[in-house]
Amino acid sequence: MQVNEQPASGKSIVKRIREVQRLVDVACRRVGRNPADVTLIAVSKTFPWEDVQPVYECGIRDFGENYMQDALGKIALASSYEDIRWHFIGHLQRNKVRYWNRGFYLFHGLDSLDLALEMQKKAEREDVVIRALIQVKLGDEATKSGVNPATLPFFLEQLPNYPRLKIEGLMTIPPYGVDPEESRCYYSRLRELRDDCIVRGCVDPQVFSHLSMGMSHAYQVAVEEGATYVRVGTAIFGPLQRRV
Template sequence: MAIRENVEKIKETIEKAAQKAGRKPEDIILLAASKTQPPEKIVEVYEAGIRYFGENRVQEGIKKIEALSNLKDIHWHLIGGLQTNKAKYAVKYFELIHSLDREALADELDKRAGKVEKVQDVLIEVNVGEEETKYGVKPENLEKLFEYSMQKENLRILGLMCIPPYFEDPEKSRPYFAMLREMKEQLEKKFNISLPHLSMGMSHDFEVAIEEGATIVRIGTAIFGERKY
C-alpha cells in the first residue's frame, strides 16, 4: 500500500504546483526513477497508475525492460549518463534518452538509430551548475551542440534536461530550473522550433521545477522509499 499512497501524494502535489503556476497537471509526466529497484517493485508502481519509468544504466534497464515486456503502454526512458559504446543498446530499448551531451554521442546515436530505421527522441542534458562530477554540456556550449544535433537525420530533439546542484532548500534550485527554461526558450526562438520537454526536478525539489516549467519530473525516493543500498 505504501507505494500506491506515495504515488497519490505525489500526484496531488503535482496538481497543486501546476495550478499555482497556471499550468495543467496533465501536461506533466510523472516518471518513476527506478534505478536499483527490482522488477516486482516496478510492477507495484505500474499498478498504482504510473506508465513512465527512467533507468540510469543501460544494462540494468534492459534486464527490466525484457522482464516486464508483458506490461502494456509502458514507456522506458534513459535518464543516466550514456557511454558512446552503449548507444546501440540505448537506441534499441529506450523511447527517450535524456542525456545527450556531446557531439560524439550525437554521431553514434544517429548512426545506430539509422541502422534500425528509427528516429531517436533525445533531450540535451545541460550541466547547469557546471559541476565536475556531473554529466551535461556546459551552458555556453549548448547552442553549438543543439545546432549540430539538429542536423542529424535520425535524431529528434524534444527539449532539455538538468540535474542542478543539491540543496536541502529546494528554493535554491529555482534559479537553475529557470536557467534551463530560459535556454529552451532561446533555442526555440533562434531556431524557430518547438521543444516540448523540460526534464527537471526530483523527489526533493519537483514542486519548484514544475513552477519553473518542468514537463517531466523524475521521482525515485518519494515513490519507492529510501534505497537500502
C-alpha cells in the same frame, strides 16, 4: 492521472504516489498550469522489476533508469506491458550505445556531439528514430556532464547532421541543495534557455518543448518553473537500493 486501487500490500505505494501527484497538482495550480502537461517519471533505478510492477499497477506508465544492463533486464521482463515507457536518464557512455534498443521511449542525457554520432549510427543500423533531450550543465560540479549553456546554440546548429535523433527539449540535474528553493534558479535558467532557442529559431517549438527537471526533494519547484517531466524516485520507491 488516476491511481488504481490496490490490495493491502500495495496501499503504501498508492499513498506515496497519490501524495506526489497531489503536490504536482498543487504546484501547477500555484502557477496556472494544467497538471496534464506534467509527466511523472518513477525513477526505478536499482530496484528490481518485482518492486516496479506494483507501481505500474498503480497507474504509473513512465519509469526512469540510468544503468543500461539493469534497464535492459526490466524492459525484457515488462515486454508484455505495451503501454509502459522506459526513460534512460543521464550520462550514457558511447560504448554502451550498442545496447540501446526499441524498448526505450526517451533519452534524457544527450551531452556531446560524439555521443550524438554514435546514437545516429545505432539508429541507422536499427532503422529507428531515437527521441532525446539535451542535457545541459548548469552547475560547476565536476561529476556532472552536459552541454555548456554558452555552446548550446552551436550544439543545436550541428544536430541536422544527425537526422535520426529527434531532439525534444532540455534536461538538467542541478547541484543538490537541502532547501528545494536552492534549485529554482537552475530550473528557471533551463526554461529560459529553451525559450531562447525557440525565439532564435534554432528549433521547432512544436517539438522542442520539453523540460526534464526536478527530483524527489524539489519536483514542486521544478513544476512551478515549467517542468514537463519530473523524475521522482525516493518519494515513490523509498531510498535507493545498493547495486550488487
